[in-house]
Amino acid sequence: MKSGxxxxxxxxxxxxxLLTSISFMIGVILLNVVVNLKTLMYISSITLLAVPLAFLxxxxxxxxxxxxxDMSVGAGLTLANVIPVYAYLYHGIEDYRFILLHIVVxxxxxxxxxxxxxxxxxxxxxxxxxxSSIWAGLSLTILNKPEGPIPxxxxxxxxxxxxxxxxxIIGMLVAISMWMVFRFSKISLHFYAVGSSSYAAFIAGxxxxxxxFTAFILNGLFIGLAxxxxxxxxxxxxxxxxxxxxxxxxxxxxxGGARFTGGxxxxxxxxxxxxxxxFMRNLIFSLGVPFYQQDLVYSIVVxxxxxxxxxxxxxx
Amino acid sequence: MASKFSMNKLFETIKFRIYTRALxxxxxxxxxxxxxxxxxxxxxxxxxLQSILALAVPLGLMTIGETMVLLLGGNEIDISVGxxxxxxxxxxxxxxxxxxxxxxxxxxLAQGLGFGAxxxxxxxxxxxxxxxxxxxxxxxxxxxxxAITKGMVPGxxxxxxxxxxxxxxxxxxxxxxxxxxxxILIKTVFGRCIYAIGDxxxxxxxxxASINLISIIVYAVxxxxxxxxxxxxxxxxxxxxxxxFASSYSLQAVVAxxxxxxxxxxxxxxxxxxGVLLLTVLNSFxxxxxxxxxxxxxxxxxTLAIILLFYGRREKLRx
Numbered sequence: 196m197k198s199g200x201x202x203x204x205x206x207x208x209x210x211x212x213l214l215t216s217i218s219f220m221i222g223v224i225l226l227n228v229v230v231n232l233k234t235l236m237y238i239s240s241i242t243l244l245a246v247p248l249a250f251l252x253x254x255x256x257x258x259x260x261x262x263x264x265d266m267s268v269g270a271g272l273t274l275a276n277v278i279p280v281y282a283y284l285y286h287g288i289e290d291y292r293f294i295l296l297h298i299v300v301x302x303x304x305x306x307x308x309x310x311x312x313x314x315x316x317x318x319x320x321x322x323x324x325x326x327s328s329i330w331a332g333l334s335l336t337i338l339n340k341p342e343g344p345i346p347x348x349x350x351x352x353x354x355x356x357x358x359x360x361x362x363x364i365i366g367m368l369v370a371i372s373m374w375m376v377f378r379f380s381k382i383s384l385h386f387y388a389v390g391s392s393s394y395a396a397f398i399a400g401x402x403x404x405x406x407x408f409t410a411f412i413l414n415g416l417f418i419g420l421a422x423x424x425x426x427x428x429x430x431x432x433x434x435x436x437x438x439x440x441x442x443x444x445x446x447x448x449x450x451g452g453a454r455f456t457g458g459x460x461x462x463x464x465x466x467x468x469x470x471x472x473x474f475m476r477n478l479i480f481s482l483g484v485p486f487y488q489q490d491l492v493y494s495i496v497v498x499x500x501x502x503x504x505x506x507x508x509x510x511x
Numbered sequence: 512m513a514s515k516f517s518m519n520k521l522f523e524t525i526k527f528r529i530y531t532r533a534l535x536x537x538x539x540x541x542x543x544x545x546x547x548x549x550x551x552x553x554x555x556x557x558x559x560l561q562s563i564l565a566l567a568v569p570l571g572l573m574t575i576g577e578t579m580v581l582l583l584g585g586n587e588i589d590i591s592v593g594x595x596x597x598x599x600x601x602x603x604x605x606x607x608x609x610x611x612x613x614x615x616x617x618x619x620l621a622q623g624l625g626f627g628a629x630x631x632x633x634x635x636x637x638x639x640x641x642x643x644x645x646x647x648x649x650x651x652x653x654x655x656x657x658a659i660t661k662g663m664v665p666g667x668x669x670x671x672x673x674x675x676x677x678x679x680x681x682x683x684x685x686x687x688x689x690x691x692x693x694x695i696l697i698k699t700v701f702g703r704c705i706y707a708i709g710d711x712x713x714x715x716x717x718x719x720a721s722i723n724l725i726s727i728i729v730y731a732v733x734x735x736x737x738x739x740x741x742x743x744x745x746x747x748x749x750x751x752x753x754x755x756f757a758s759s760y761s762l763q764a765v766v767a768x769x770x771x772x773x774x775x776x777x778x779x780x781x782x783x784x785x786g787v788l789l790l791t792v793l794n795s796f797x798x799x800x801x802x803x804x805x806x807x808x809x810x811x812x813x814t815l816a817i818i819l820l821f822y823g824r825r826e827k828l829r830x
Contacts, residue, residue: 442647
């Protein structure tokens with residue numbers, strides 16, 4: 196039994212994937228420090244900014260593993276940020292219900308996407324493109340401009356930490372441990388099997404549609420968690436916050452070893468790629484790129500990184 | 512003999528289904544026109560119909576490119592056409608302040624061809640899925656439009672552009688370009704290659720069609736038409752009030768083409784025109800009922816999801 200577990204761990208840890216991603220993260224952080232030594236002082240607050248992206252990238256990864264794509268993670272994040280803030284401001288939803296509402300919205304998003312892609316068998320690219328438009332429109336209908344404030348205790352939590360532990364550590368620990376629980380459970384094997392060859396998985400007795408549906412439910416859960424941190428960080432509800440995140444989440448998952456064809460990818464590698472990408476954004480800022488060129492420069496970097504990642508593995 | 516007969520019959524059924532799809536969009540268009548006349552008298556007056564024909568031009572041009580891309584099949588799609596238009600709007604508003612119209616048109620077309628070819632290269636050579644590649648190009652175009660204007664939306668449409676994009680001229684240009692596109696798709700080797708790739712890429716490759724080259728050309732043409740439609744949009748709305756003004760058009764172009772019966776290797780632009788007209792009338796209804804942009808986005812999303820339910824499902828694994 197014990198050696199069996201060890202065997203599993205050996206199989207799971209794809210060292211090459213992990214090393215590439217972690218060296219990418221460390222490389223970018225070092226570049227940051229070289230460009231601006233003061234970055235060292237802000238490492239923890241920049242990493243806190245990476246927590247929502249890390250969760251979103253995990254949400255994207257889980258769907259990628261089953262061979263599908265989610266183009267709506269950014270818009271989903273926005274919706275899961277806007278609805279709780281709206282509920283607090285106009286309906287007085289407070290306490291644990293405020294936090295829980297993020298998760299509920301996230302799970303509902305996953306439910307809709309999962310029903311469309313998993314159960315109704317619609318092409319996930321187009322289905323999530325459609326829902327992305329719906330979530331974005333819905334967010335703008337609920338709040339047509341950034342609004343606040345959020346409950347005082349909530350943003351205090353993000354300044355002072357929970358019981359003295361900074362939220363960045365809690366966020367990263369939750370992300371890593373949730374991935375570990377998923378990865379060492381039996382169901383993750385079904386996910387990878389469905390992504391590698393849905394027909395072979397079907398022949399082996401796996402219910403492909405249900406697995407894809409479950410992937411989107413988990414995706415929704417991660418979107419909800421991302422929103423919990425996002426709301427705490429920006430301390431408001433912003434109907435346009437998520438737009439740039441879709442691309443970053445996809446890129447982080449790809450650097451983390453995922454393939455567009457499914458059946459591959461590692462969570463830890465994805466999380467470190469998300470941290471690396473956040474520092475990349477900071478690097479563009481530190482280099483003194485004018486604000487009106489930052490979008491362009493970041494998009495070029497994203498395209499270049501994606502091209503490199505695709506090129507390196509496209510040879511096979 | 513028997514098998515040939517059944518193959519013919521099958522082919523006829525497929526053709527029939529696609530024509531009914533294209534026909535449906537024309538019929539819905541006609542019904543919407545009648546409804547429009549009922550809720551707002553004067554809707555069917557010649558002057559209003561003329562304005563609808565002018566308003567349809569930007570979406571119509573984008574849908575030409577989108578039709579070609581969707582015909583290629585295999586998950587090919589271009590969702591950067593709206594961003595091409597948005598960037599072209601800002602770029603042409605900036606250029607028209609000091610340059611003549613013909614030069615502006617050339618530069619805008621170059622923008623479209625360049626970014627469109629980038630789409631094609633990313634999709635074909637780097638194997639990035641088309642939806643993600645064109646999404647990135649959309650962000651690049653958004654970033655470009657902010658960078659070239661340094662964050663301040665410049666300029667205003669000149670008289671020439673307004674004339675170019677109003678009723679007779681714009682509609683005639685659209686008709687000419689449509690006719691060219693339809694002829695290219697039906698009559699030329701290039702057009703038949705697009706259908707062949709959409710129908711069976713392996714067979715197309717084996718019979719000598721260069722899939723990479725043809726796809727890149729199609730993406731470039733789609734980009735150029737998207738950018739050109741930005742110029743027409745500028746003439747219609749006069750001032751580019753914000754960045755990414757036209758980005759919602761990407762989804763509309765996809766919806767219009769699918770409604771018009773376009774899918775991998777099947778359908779053509781004649782059907783898609785029905786989809787374009789339908790969406791244009793729908794847009795005019797949204798304006799009559801004063802529905803805000805956000806709710807329009809939701810409605811387009813819901814429409815796309817419903818269409819996909821009928822036309823875009825995976826095959827069952829259990830045969």
